[in-house]
Amino acid sequence: MTNLVGRETELDAVRAEMAQVQAGRGRAVLVEGPPGIGKTSLLDVIAQLCELAGFRVLRGAAEQLEHRLHFAAVGSCLGLDAEDRPAEVEPVARLLRPVRGAETPAVAELNRMVTAAILDAVQQWCADTPVALLIDDIQWSDSATKTVLHRLGALAAELPLLLVCARRPLPCDEDLTRLLASLHSRDTKTIALCELDADAAHRLVEQLVGGPPGATLTPVIASAGGNPFCLHEVAAALDRDRMVTLSSGLAELADGEAWSRLPRSLNSAIFQRLDVVSDATKDVLRMAAVLRGSFTGAELAAVTERPMLELSGLVQDAVAIGMLRESAGRLDFRHDLIREALLEDLPNGVRKALHSHVGERLATAGLPPERVAPHLTAGGSLNNVTIRWLQDCADDLITRAPEEATDLLGAAARQVGSAEPIGSSLRFQHTRALLRSGRAEQAQKSAKHALRANREPELTGPLWWLLTQAHTRAGQLEAAVANAQHALATVALSPVEQGRFHGLIAHASVLRGDVGTAEAHALRAIHIGGTFQDAYALASGNVALGSVRFIETRFEEAWRLSRRSLAAWGGEESKADPTLGVRVIEGMALQELDRQAEAEESLSAGLRSTEKHGSTHQSWYRLVRAQVRFAQGEWDNCLTDVRAGLSKTDRLGLAPALRCVAAIVAVHRDDPAPAMPPKTPLQEGVSPYYDWLRSWARVLVLERGGDRDGAIEACSAAFARHGWANRVMTHHLYPDFVRLAHDAARPDLIQQIRGNAERRAATTPTPWATGIRDLIHGTAEGSTEFLQAAANAFRAGEHTLLHGYAMEQAAVLLAQRGDAAAAADALGQAICAYRQLGADWDVDRADGRLRMLGIRRARGKRRGADRPMTGWSALTPSEQRVAALVVKGLGNAEIAKRLYISPRTVQTHVSNILHKLDVRSRVEIAVLAATQNPGEQRG
Numbered sequence: 001m002t003n004l005v006g007r008e009t010e011l012d013a014v015r016a017e018m019a020q021v022q023a024g025r026g027r028a029v030l031v032e033g034p035p036g037i038g039k040t041s042l043l044d045v046i047a048q049l050c051e052l053a054g055f056r057v058l059r060g061a062a063e064q065l066e067h068r069l070h071f072a073a074v075g076s077c078l079g080l081d082a083e084d085r086p087a088e089v090e091p092v093a094r095l096l097r098p099v100r101g102a103e104t105p106a107v108a109e110l111n112r113m114v115t116a117a118i119l120d121a122v123q124q125w126c127a128d129t130p131v132a133l134l135i136d137d138i139q140w141s142d143s144a145t146k147t148v149l150h151r152l153g154a155l156a157a158e159l160p161l162l163l164v165c166a167r168r169p170l171p172c173d174e175d176l177t178r179l180l181a182s183l184h185s186r187d188t189k190t191i192a193l194c195e196l197d198a199d200a201a202h203r204l205v206e207q208l209v210g211g212p213p214g215a216t217l218t219p220v221i222a223s224a225g226g227n228p229f230c231l232h233e234v235a236a237a238l239d240r241d242r243m244v245t246l247s248s249g250l251a252e253l254a255d256g257e258a259w260s261r262l263p264r265s266l267n268s269a270i271f272q273r274l275d276v277v278s279d280a281t282k283d284v285l286r287m288a289a290v291l292r293g294s295f296t297g298a299e300l301a302a303v304t305e306r307p308m309l310e311l312s313g314l315v316q317d318a319v320a321i322g323m324l325r326e327s328a329g330r331l332d333f334r335h336d337l338i339r340e341a342l343l344e345d346l347p348n349g350v351r352k353a354l355h356s357h358v359g360e361r362l363a364t365a366g367l368p369p370e371r372v373a374p375h376l377t378a379g380g381s382l383n384n385v386t387i388r389w390l391q392d393c394a395d396d397l398i399t400r401a402p403e404e405a406t407d408l409l410g411a412a413a414r415q416v417g418s419a420e421p422i423g424s425s426l427r428f429q430h431t432r433a434l435l436r437s438g439r440a441e442q443a444q445k446s447a448k449h450a451l452r453a454n455r456e457p458e459l460t461g462p463l464w465w466l467l468t469q470a471h472t473r474a475g476q477l478e479a480a481v482a483n484a485q486h487a488l489a490t491v492a493l494s495p496v497e498q499g500r501f502h503g504l505i506a507h508a509s510v511l512r513g514d515v516g517t518a519e520a521h522a523l524r525a526i527h528i529g530g531t532f533q534d535a536y537a538l539a540s541g542n543v544a545l546g547s548v549r550f551i552e553t554r555f556e557e558a559w560r561l562s563r564r565s566l567a568a569w570g571g572e573e574s575k576a577d578p579t580l581g582v583r584v585i586e587g588m589a590l591q592e593l594d595r596q597a598e599a600e601e602s603l604s605a606g607l608r609s610t611e612k613h614g615s616t617h618q619s620w621y622r623l624v625r626a627q628v629r630f631a632q633g634e635w636d637n638c639l640t641d642v643r644a645g646l647s648k649t650d651r652l653g654l655a656p657a658l659r660c661v662a663a664i665v666a667v668h669r670d671d672p673a674p675a676m677p678p679k680t681p682l683q684e685g686v687s688p689y690y691d692w693l694r695s696w697a698r699v700l701v702l703e704r705g706g707d708r709d710g711a712i713e714a715c716s717a718a719f720a721r722h723g724w725a726n727r728v729m730t731h732h733l734y735p736d737f738v739r740l741a742h743d744a745a746r747p748d749l750i751q752q753i754r755g756n757a758e759r760r761a762a763t764t765p766t767p768w769a770t771g772i773r774d775l776i777h778g779t780a781e782g783s784t785e786f787l788q789a790a791a792n793a794f795r796a797g798e799h800t801l802l803h804g805y806a807m808e809q810a811a812v813l814l815a816q817r818g819d820a821a822a823a824a825d826a827l828g829q830a831i832c833a834y835r836q837l838g839a840d841w842d843v844d845r846a847d848g849r850l851r852m853l854g855i856r857r858a859r860g861k862r863r864g865a866d867r868p869m870t871g872w873s874a875l876t877p878s879e880q881r882v883a884a885l886v887v888k889g890l891g892n893a894e895i896a897k898r899l900y901i902s903p904r905t906v907q908t909h910v911s912n913i914l915h916k917l918d919v920r921s922r923v924e925i926a927v928l929a930a931t932q933n934p935g936e937q938r939g
Contacts, residue, residue: 004045005207006200006228007038010191014046017189018053018162021130024921026156028183031166033193035337036229039166042193043134046164050132055162056125061136062145065292065374068403070107070144071096071114072370077135078118088121098399107402108438108649111144118148120893123159127891130160137336138167139176146179153183158892158910158922195226204228206251208235214250229335233269236322240276270341273321281314285323289342290354290375294332302365303358355379356386363389369397373404387412391422394429398436406433424456431466440474443467461487461497468504475651477508481517484508496537499528503540510547513689519548529568538568539582546585553728555592555764562586581617582606587624591631594766594797599628608896619645619654623690626661633800633837635665636878640905657690660697667700668801670840676701692718692729699736704841712740712749719753731760734772735805738779742809743849750780767797775806784810791829801842804833808846815853823855874916882909886922887929 004011017027031039043059050057060076071080071092079085080093095114125131133152135141141149152163165183167176184190196204201221206212208231213221220238224230238244245254274282287304288295301311315331318324325334333339343351356379362372363386376386390397390412397405409430416423427450434443447467454460464487471480484501487493493501503525509518525541528534546561562585583606590599603625610618622645629638638661645658660677677698695718702711715737718730734753741749754776761773771793778786791806811826827850834842850856875883885895892906910922919925 002041002045002048003207004038004041005204006196007042007045007193010042010193011045011049013189013191014049014164018049018055018132020920021055021132021160021162022053024160024923026126026159026161026163028153028156028163028186028188029165030180030183030188030190031164031193032169032190034227035168035340036227036335037193037195038228039168039193040136040335041228042191043136043164043166047132047134050130050134050162053130055130055132056128058131058133060134062138062141063293064140065378067140067142069370069374069401070111070142071118071148073135073138073141073145074118074148075145077133078121086121088124089118091117092121096400097396107436111147114144115148115151119151119155122152122161123155123891123893126159126161127889127894130162132162132164134164134166136166138165138179139171141176143175146175150179150182153186153188155892155907157186157914158907196228196231197226198222201226201231204231205235208232209238209244209251211246211249211251214247214252216253217244217251220253229337230269237269237272240272267341267344270338271345273323277317277321278314280310281317284311284314285318286342286346287354287358288318288324288331289333289339290351290358292339292374294327294330296330299362299365299367300331303361305361352379352381356381356383360386360389368400369393370401370404373397373401373408377404377407382408382412382415387416387422387426391425391429394426394432398429398433402433402437406430406437406439409433418453418455421455424450424454424459427453428456428459428463428466431463431470435466435470435473438473440470443470444474457492460491461493464491465497465500468501472504472508473651475653477512481505481508481512495528495532496534499525499532499534499537500540502528503537503544506544507540510544515548515551518544522548535568539565542568543582543585546589550585550589550592551728553592553760553763555589559586559589559593562589581620583609584617584620584624587621587628591624591628592766593764594768596628596632596798600625600632603628617652619648619650619658620652622648623654623658623661626658630661630665631799631801633798634878635669635837636876637905639665640908644905654690657693660690660693663697664693664700667697667704668837668839668841670704670844690729691721692732695730696733696736699733699740703736703740708740708744712737712744712746715740716749731757731769731772735775735802738776739805739809742779742812747780750776754780767793768799768802771797771799771802771806775802775809778806778813779809782813784813787813800833800836801839804830804837804839804842804846807833808842808849811846811850811855812853815850815855820855823850823853827855870916870918872917875913879909879913879916882906883913883925883929886910886913887926889926 014029017029020027031042033039040061047057047059058077058079060073060078062073062076066072075081075092075096078089078092080089080096085093092114095110095117122131122133135145135149138146138149149163149165152161155161156163172180198221201224202213202218205217205221209217220234221231224234243254244251246252274285284300284304284306288300291299291303297308297311297315300315301308304311306314315324319326322334323338324331346354355375359372359375359379360383362375372389376382376390382390390408394405394409397408409426413423413426413430416426427446431443431446431450434440434446444467447463447470451460451463451467454463464483468480468483468487471477471483484505488498488501502521506518506520506522506525509515509521522541522544525537526545529537529539529541542561542565546558546565549555549561550558562582565582566586583602587599587603587606590596590602603621607618607621607625610621622641626638626641626645629635629641642658642662646655656678659675663675663677666672677694695714698714699711699718702708702714715733718733734757737753738750741747757769757773757776761769771790774786774790774793777783778788778790787806787810791803791810794800794803794806807826807830811823811830814823814826827846830846831843834840834846872880872883882895892910895906913925914920917925917928919928
C-alpha cells in the first residue's frame with residue numbers, strides 16, 4: 001500500500017464513503033485541487049484500498065486533446081480500447097465502432113444509446129460486487145462523459161457504486177459547472193486538497209532524502225509551498241547533484257553554495273532533469289509531449305521515425321530520469337505538469353507543425369481515426385496524404401468523432417476546391433458529418449452547395465437523400481417531401497433509392513395529415529422494397545400504410561401492417577430505423593383494439609429500442625404509453641411517462657399534448673389546478689393530431705371549475721373540428737360529454753354522437769367501444785339496463801374509471817326514478833371504483849350530483865388519507881411490484897425489462913421506496929422485508 005504522507009484525514013473520509021457503498025448505498029466523491037497537489041496520487045491509493053476491499057475498480061482519466069471525442073474519458077475507465085475489454089462493455093464498443101456501412105443515428109441519439117449501454121454495464125457489475133469508478137482530470141472531459149457522470153451520480157444512491165472524480169479548479173466550462181451542480185445536489189463528498197502543512201512536508205522530504213530535514217534544508221522545503229509535486233522535484237534535484245548529506249542523523253545541505261544551485265521554479269526543476277540526457281532523448285520527449293495521453297512504443301517510433309532499437313534506449317533514459325513511466329505496455333509522462341512544461345517550451349508555430357506531423361505519421365501507421373484527427377485539427381493544415389487518408393476513413397471518423405470529422409472534412413473540401421473530383425466526395429462526407437452531429441440546418445446548406453458543385457454522378461442521389469433527411473430532422477416536413485418528389489422526378493436514382501424516397505414521402509405525408517399522398521407512396525415503397533428486398537423501403541411503406549389504416553379506423557389492419565414493418569428488418573428490432581416509430585403505430589392500434597396490456601408491452605419494447613439505438617420519437621412513445629397507462633388506471637406511471645417525455649428534445653412538438661395528459665390526471669385527482677389548456681388548437685409538429693387531448697383536458701378543467709356550459713362548448717368544438725385525429729380520437733371525450741349533456745338537459749347533444757359510437761362498436765366490438773355505445777344509449781334512453789351493460793363491459797376491459805362513470809350515471813337515473821336504495825348502491829360502486837384510482841374529484845362530483853337528488857352516503861377517506869405515509873402499506877401498487885423484485889436481488893435494468901418500464905422509472909420507484917421505508921439501501925429493503933409478515937408487505 002502506497003504511503004500517502006499528509007493525507008490521513010482525506011483517506012479516512014474516503015474509507016467512510018467506501019463503508020457506505022459496501023452497505024449498499026452508493027456515494028460520489030469529488031477531489032479538487034491545483035496541479036501537483038496530489039490528486040492523482042490520492043486516486044492511486046483509493047484504487048488500492050478499493051481493490052483490497054473487493055471492489056471492481058474502473059480507473060481512467062480525461063485528456064485535453066480528446067475533449068471533443070465523445071466518451072473518451074469514461075471509455076478509458078471502461079477499457080474500451082483494450083483487446084481484452086469486459087464483455088459487459090461490448091454493446092458500448094459496437095455502438096461507438098459500428099461495422100462499416102451500417103446505419104448510425106445522429107449524435108444526440110447515439111449519445112443517449114451509448115450512455116444507456118454504459119449505465120447498463122455498470123449496473124450489471126454492481127449486481128455482483130461493489131464498483132469504484134475513478135476518473136481523473138474531469139476538467140478536460142468530453143461532454144458525453146460529463147453526461148454519463150451526471151447519470152451515474154443520480155444512480156449512485158441505488159447501487160453499490162463509488163464514483164470518484166478529480167479535477168483542477170480551472171478550466172471550468174458550462175458543462176462542467178452543470179455536472180458539479182448535479183453532483184453537489186446529491187450530497188456528494190468534496191475533498192479539497194490543500195498544500196501540505198510544514199510537518200507533513202518535512203515527513204515527505206524525509207522519505208525522499210533518507211533522513212529528517214535539518215535546519216539548512218528547512219527553507220528549501222518551505223520554498224516548495226507545500227506542493228507535493230514541487231517537493232518531489234526539489235528532492236530529485238538535491239539527490240541528482242548530491243547536495244544533501246546526513247549529519248548527526250539529520251539531512252542537511254552539503255555546502256553553502258547548494259541553495260544557489262536549486263531550481264527557482266517548477267519548470268526549471270523539470271528541465272534540470274534533462275541536463276543529464278542526450279539531445280536525442282530530449283527530442284523524443286518533446287514528440288511524446290505532442291502525442292498527448294499514453295502511447296505505445298510503436299506509436300512513438302512512428303512519429304519520431306527512429307528505429308525501435310535506438311528508441312528503446314532513449315525511452316529507458318527518459319524513464320531513468322523520472323520523466324516517463326511504463327504501465328501495462330504503454331508509456332506516459334509521470335505527471336501532466338511535465339508534459340505541459342515541455343509543450344509550453346515549444347513556440348506555437350513549431351507546436352502546430354509537430355501536431356500536423358504527428359497526425360500524418362499516425363495516419364500512415366494505421367491508427368484509429370479518432371486518435372489521428374485531434375492532431376490534424378490542432379495542426380491546422382492538411383496535405384495530400386492526410387486529405388486522402390481523410391477520404392478513406394471518413395465513414396469511421398464520422399461515426400466515432402463527428403465534431404472532428406465535421407471540421408476536418410469542411411477544411412479539406414475548402415482546400416481542394418470545386419474542380420477536383422475528390423472535392424465532391426469530401427463535400428458529401430462533410431454533409432453527412434453535419435447531419436450526424438445534429439446540425440440539420442447547416443447540413444441543408446452543405447447539401448445544396450455540394451449538389452451545385454458535384455462532379456460525381458453517383459453521389460447525386462445520396463446528396464438529395466441527405467438534403468431530404470436534413471429537412472426531416474429539422475421538422476420541415478413540407479420541404480422534405482418537396483425535395484424527395486424533386487429527386488424522384490429529375491434524378492437518375494437506383495430502384496432502391498426510389499423505394500426509400502417513396503417511403504420517406506409516405507411517412508412524412510402521414511405526419512402532415514396528407515392521407516392520400518401517404519397511401520400512394522407507401523404502396524410504391526412496399527412494391528419496390530419487396531422486389532429489391534430493401535428493408536427501409538418495406539418498413540417505411542408498411543408503417544405509413546398502417547398509419548393510413550389507423551386513420552380509417554381499420555385498427556386490425558393497422559396493427560398487422562406495423563408487424564410487417566418490424567418483420568421487414570428480419571425480426572431484429574435492433575436493425576430497425578427508430579425514426580419510423582413503428583411501435584408507436586402498433587401501440588396506438590392495440591389501444592384502440594382494447595388490448596391495453598399488449599399495447600403497453602409493445603410501446604415499452606419500442607421505447608427501450610429508441611433509448612438503446614436512438615430516435616426522435618422517444619417523446620411520442622412516452623405520450624402514447626401515458627395514454628395507455630391512464631386508461632389502465634396506472635396514473636403514477638402515466639405521470640412518470642409525461643415527465644420523461646417532457647425531459648426529451650421535443651422535435652415533434654409533443655410537449656403541449658404531454659402537459660394535457662398531466663392536466664387530465666390532475667383534475668381527476670383533484671390536485672392543484674393545472675394551467676388551463678389553450679383555447680386555440682395545437683399547431684406545432686405532430687401536436688395537431690393530439691388536439692383532442694387539449695380539448696379533453698380543457699373540458700375537464702372547465703367542468704371542475706363550475707363552467708358546465710364552457711365545457712360543453714369545448715366538447716362540441718372538438719367534435720366539429722375537421723381532421724382525421726378529431727374524427728378518430730374524440731371518442732375518448734364521449735363519456736364526459738354524455739354526463740355534461742345529461743346534466744344540462746340536452747338530449748339533442750347526446751344524439752349527435754350516438755351514431756358514431758354505434759358504428760365504432762359495430763366495426764370494433766371491444767369492451768371499450770361497446771361500453772361507450774351502451775353508456776350513450778342508456779343515458780339517452782334512460783335505461784339502467786344499458787348502463788349496467790356498459791359497466792359490465794368496462795369492468796371486463798379493466799377500465800376502472802369508466803366503470804365508475806357508468807355506475808354513477810346509473811345512480812343518477814335510479815335516484816330520479818325514486819329508487820333511493822338502488823341509487824345508493826350504484827353510487828357506492830362508483831365511489832369504490834374512483835377510490836381505487838385516487839380520483840378524488842370524481843368522488844366529490846358523484847357525491848354532489850346524487851346529493852342534489854336526495855342521495856347521501858357516509859364520507860370516506862380521500863386519497864392519501866387511507867394510505868399510511870410510511871411503511872410497507874405506504875407503497876403504491878407499482879412500488880410494491882418494484883420492491884418485490886428488489887428483494888429478489890434484481891437490478892434496475894432487470895426490473896425495467898420485467899415490468900416493461902424504463903430504468904429511470906424504476907429508479908424513481910426505488911427512491912420512493914427507500915424514503916417510505918426509511919432505509920438507505922436495497923440491502924436494507926430486503927432485510928426489512930424478511931422481518932415483515934406477508935400481509936403487511938402487501939399493504
